[in-house]
Amino acid sequence: MRYGLLVKGAPYSSQASHSALRFAAALVARGHRLKCVFFYHDGVYNAARLAAPPQDEPHLYDAWRSLHDEHGTQLQVCIAAALRRALLDSREAERHGKSGHSVEPPFELTGLGQLIDLGREVDRLVTFAP
Amino acid sequence: MSSTVNFSGDLLVILRHAPHGSSWLREGLDAALVAAAFGQSVSLLFQSDGVLALAKGQGVGPLGQKGTATTLDMLAMYDIESLYLDPEALERFGLGEQDLLLPAAALDAASLPRLIAGHRLVLTF
Numbered sequence: 001m002r003y004g005l006l007v008k009g010a011p012y013s014s015q016a017s018h019s020a021l022r023f024a025a026a027l028v029a030r031g032h033r034l035k036c037v038f039f040y041h042d043g044v045y046n047a048a049r050l051a052a053p054p055q056d057e058p059h060l061y062d063a064w065r066s067l068h069d070e071h072g073t074q075l076q077v078c079i080a081a082a083l084r085r086a087l088l089d090s091r092e093a094e095r096h097g098k099s100g101h102s103v104e105p106p107f108e109l110t111g112l113g114q115l116i117d118l119g120r121e122v123d124r125l126v127t128f129a130p
Numbered sequence: 131m132s133s134t135v136n137f138s139g140d141l142l143v144i145l146r147h148a149p150h151g152s153s154w155l156r157e158g159l160d161a162a163l164v165a166a167a168f169g170q171s172v173s174l175l176f177q178s179d180g181v182l183a184l185a186k187g188q189g190v191g192p193l194g195q196k197g198t199a200t201t202l203d204m205l206a207m208y209d210i211e212s213l214y215l216d217p218e219a220l221e222r223f224g225l226g227e228q229d230l231l232l233p234a235a236a237l238d239a240a241s242l243p244r245l246i247a248g249h250r251l252v253l254t255f
Contacts, residue, residue, distance in 0.1 A: 041154070041255075111164070113168055115164075116164055116170060117168075119251040120140075120250075127254065129254070
């Protein structure tokens with residue numbers, strides 16, 4: 001089956017990201033296709049490129065990246081939720097006159113319309129919320 | 131009411147949080163509006179603290195938030211007209227139909243599974 005995930009919990013603050021990543025690993029291990037992970041609400045913090053967790057803890061940011069690299073899963077971030085929370089890619093940083101950016105590929109800032117499209121395209125959209 | 135109400139649609143958004151205290155309600159309504167703008171038929175279910183979203187006389191609050199009452203006014207413009215609420219939650223807050231900004235159909239617990247099953251996608255906020 002084709003799956004999409006909706007992640008609404010911030011990394012390390014709640015179980016949402018950890019559970020979503022485990023679910024993602026189980027999906028692909030069983031031969032399902034994970035098309036996209038969409039980050040909304042505080043879930044957008046998963047896209048913060050500067051995350052530096054202690055070495056003996058799961059590196060959630062790197063885990064999302066691996067999901068993209070190994071399985072082609074798209075990592076989409078709601079732009080309206082992201083900009084409010086200081087998550088800007090280089091284009092948005094320039095547009096808003098900020099000196100640095102906090103989001104980079106494979107994470108993409110995108111609109112909520114993409115979430116609605118995802119819901120239409122996949123067989124199952126599963127939410128992970130705090 | 132169950133036999134007369136159309137329980138089907140593309141997207142059901144379940145709203146369970148009050149205005150102002152968090153961004154859940156606003157972000158849930160945003161998802162509903164975007165889906166409607168994309169031509170999807172959208173239903174809303176106000177549950178738990180979410181029924182407070184429908185209360186009349188909301189200010190924008192001292193916290194610098196825009197609030198969600200104005201968004202509710204826009205629902206009809208987006209053709210979002212299937213509104214449901216949990217009557218027990220409404221009663222818990224001492225509210226009645228006359229206290230609401232918009233009419234929403236009372237949905238008894240027994241009909242809830244049918245409402246959910248009637249929508250292809252369900253998002254909960």
